Amino acid sequence: MRFLLSAALAFSFAATASAIRTPGIQQILGPKLSSGASIALSSSSAPRWSQYEAPRAQIVVNVGSEKDVAETVKYCNENRLGFLAQTSGHGWANTWTLDKGDVIINLRALNTVNVDKTKKTVTVGGGAIIKEIVEEVYKNQLHVVSGGCNCVGTGFMLGGGLGRLMGEYGLAIDNLLSLNLVTADGNTITASASSGDLWWALRGAGHNFGIVTSYVVRAHPWINNGTHWSGNIVFSGDQVEAVTKAIDKLAFQKAIAVHYYFAVDPSSQQPVIIVNPFYAGKTDDARKAFKPILDLKFIADTTGPIAWNDLNTSGDFFCEKGSRKPAYSAGLKKLDPKTFRNIWDAYVQFIKKNGVDKVGKSAVLVECYSYITARAIDRASTAYPHRDVNFQALILGWYDDKALDREAEKLGKYVREQWLSTSGFQRDHAYINFARGDEPLAAIYGESWRVRKLAMLKKKWDPKGRFSQYFPIPAGY
């Protein structure tokens, strides 16, 4: 176990605060940890994707083994410290209640990825990020369902996991075979289909039931030798209704996915519409499938064949850590052109008023996937409650100056309300991994039977609410 002295000196206030509540974390927990572990009294060793309403805990236990995770949970329980598992720090919720003396359990070093080519399974360390998984899987001429950004960690899987190959293989959780978990009392278990209702809860509400130290997913043989079709088709703002309508009406066959953005074009410094289509397969088939969009009047088109392991490069700018990034989201059944016109106008006004140099990385994003395979799975068989959602929409403010929080929040609330009021659903949907924290429990976790079942399981597996930082589920409901 290493103690990061320089970090401790640099953050003497944090060290003082933690010393009050954790006399001897290095002395008591330290010797129980593996040689690869370290304890830092500064959160800088586990950076967050967004500084906006980020968790405040300042003690970071950088674990090096599954046993380290279990020991840390036990230590926190014995010393009444709150804790939060962190893989890559992308969770943008505002539900964190940790204070400075609490503990981040940083899993990032548990990042092994082992592919069994014969069984077509992949064993992933609980701290691995998407890039590490994709590269290893691609080398073995296989595919898995992964998210659209290289930097994202295990939280992706626990909430459901939406990605471009979903049409072919279902949600990421639909491909989950087992996971190793440290429970609220610090025990280590393996959960799988034979684990009853816990297995149900882990697939969609998993952040609330334990710390995953590794998991096994199903892999699939390459489609089209691992080469697909993607790129950016760029439109000016006058096309917003036409683009929205074309995406809404697109036949979302299994091979198709679309990321639909409003963003500032780095070269022109102007807001533009970007359609980032994806087709799992050959270019000719892709161009036929996307004809309704390719027929529109675009400014630029960079689409073409692309290797599966290069696909996420187009989203690398989203991975940049730091800054303030308040996000608001909604699950939609349909895309309403008038709504998207209103949102475009509000987005452009926000950029113009506050300046491209200050807020120009802010963006609107709609993730559009084929749900053919995800809907072939019994909707009640996992805790993921949004299989009827066709489009996952979100708006992201992105800036450094805290003084812009109010403007960004105002825009975010307006945009979300626009979406919710024309979503095509009777009730609100908020995908846990995109949600903010001010939504009702039913929007996150679904119908009341689901929330009741989760609460009952919470009572059994985590009665003291140790895992209660990310859209907490009350033990009594």
Ligand SMILES: Cc1cc2nc3c(=O)[nH]c(=O)nc-3n(C[C@H](O)[C@H](O)[C@H](O)COP(=O)(O)OP(=O)(O)OC[C@H]3O[C@@H](n4cnc5c(N)ncnc54)[C@H](O)[C@@H]3O)c2cc1C
């Ligand atoms: C740039 C970007 C791109 C994204 N792209 C997609 C996408 O394509 N598809 C999609 O579905 N979502 C996407 N998301 C949302 C993403 O899935 C969530 O933010 C997710 O919670 C991030 O997980 P993380 O491990 O990276 O973050 P963290 O902040 O480390 O974790 C988020 C939550 O998961 C818990 N957690 C993390 N690791 C573990 C573990 N090993 N065991 C138990 N709990 C754990 C944490 O305690 C926390 O509550 C994206 C987010 C960002 C910021």
